[in-house]
Amino acid sequence: xxxxxxxxxxxxxxxxxxxxxxxxxxxxxxxxxxxxxxxxxxxxxxxxxxxxxxxxxxxxxxxxxxxxxxxxxxxxxxxxxxxxxxxxxxxxxxxxxxxxxxxxxxxxxxxxxxxxxxxxxxxxxxxxxxxxxxxxxxxxxxxxxxxxxxxxxxxxxxxxxxxxxxxxxxxxxxxxxxxxxxxxxxxxxxxxxxx
Numbered sequence: 001x002x003x004x005x006x007x008x009x010x011x012x013x014x015x016x017x018x019x020x021x022x023x024x025x026x027x028x029x030x031x032x033x034x035x036x037x038x039x040x041x042x043x044x045x046x047x048x049x050x051x052x053x054x055x056x057x058x059x060x061x062x063x064x065x066x067x068x069x070x071x072x073x074x075x076x077x078x079x080x081x082x083x084x085x086x087x088x089x090x091x092x093x094x095x096x097x098x099x100x101x102x103x104x105x106x107x108x109x110x111x112x113x114x115x116x117x118x119x120x121x122x123x124x125x126x127x128x129x130x131x132x133x134x135x136x137x138x139x140x141x142x143x144x145x146x147x148x149x150x151x152x153x154x155x156x157x158x159x160x161x162x163x164x165x166x167x168x169x170x171x172x173x174x175x176x177x178x179x180x181x182x183x184x185x186x187x188x189x190x191x192x193x194x195x
Contacts, residue, residue: 006064007032007179008040008097010116011048011107013076021048021108024138026055028105028172033061035176040101042093043067045078048107053078066096094119103132103179108141124165125158127190132182133166136175142168161189 009032011025025048032039039056041049043065053063057080065081068089077084085100087093094116098104106117123129135142146168152158167182169175 002180003036005036005180006038006040006101007176008101008104009049009052009107010097010104010109010113011041011052012109012113013042013044013047013049014110015047017047017108018139020139021141022051024136024172025051025107028052028107028136028176029055029057029061029063030059031172031176032056033059035180036061037176037180038062038064040064040066040097042097043071043078043081043084044076046076048109050078052107053081057082064100066093066100068093098123098129098131101131103134103182105134105136105175105179106142107136108138114145121165124185125162127185127187130185130187132179134175134178134182135166135168136172137168137170 009028029039029052033056039053039061041053044050056063062082064083064085065078066085066087067077068087071077072086085096087096098120104120106113120129120133124133153160153163167178169178
């Protein structure tokens with residue numbers, strides 16, 4: 001079991017998306033509960049954030065939400081979380097998610113999810129974040145983004161070694177396994193941050 005492990009699940013709050021995204025989000029939450037992994041997320045009460053947390057909680061797991069004060073005031077907070085951690089703003093929320101978790105799994109999402117992903121990838125490139133980053137590529141959702149990242153490597157905006165910063169999974173099972181088993185990033189790679 002992975003009783004001490006906490007994985008942050010980054011994903012959409014949208015409700016107007018295909019059912020396959022909801023299925024993978026719920027399944028990931030269930031798997032985390034079954035394996036004793038605590039789920040961290042942004043404490044949203046809609047979309048894939050709520051679905052993954054509900055899957056975890058209904059399977060007997062722990063789900064910790066990290067959310068800025070303004071979002072609580074807007075009524076966006078999932079009240080059923082095991083624990084809520086309130087932050088002053090969106091930036092401190094991202095820092096707390098990275099600090100408390102042992103890795104991150106990114107489900108499909110919009111601008112907020114992309115922003116969080118790019119920030120973690122950048123931190124890892126600079127050796128500031130060493131933990132696994134996994135993209136759960138449900139239905140090939142991330143294919144265009146992955147093509148862009150590989151283009152950045154091919155055009156020398158990133159080094160080939162930087163393509164190892166993230167892992168890509170096609171199922172919730174594979175995503176969780178990668179998040180738990182991918183070794184920590186080598187800080188010596190920081191010297192390659194500059195092209």
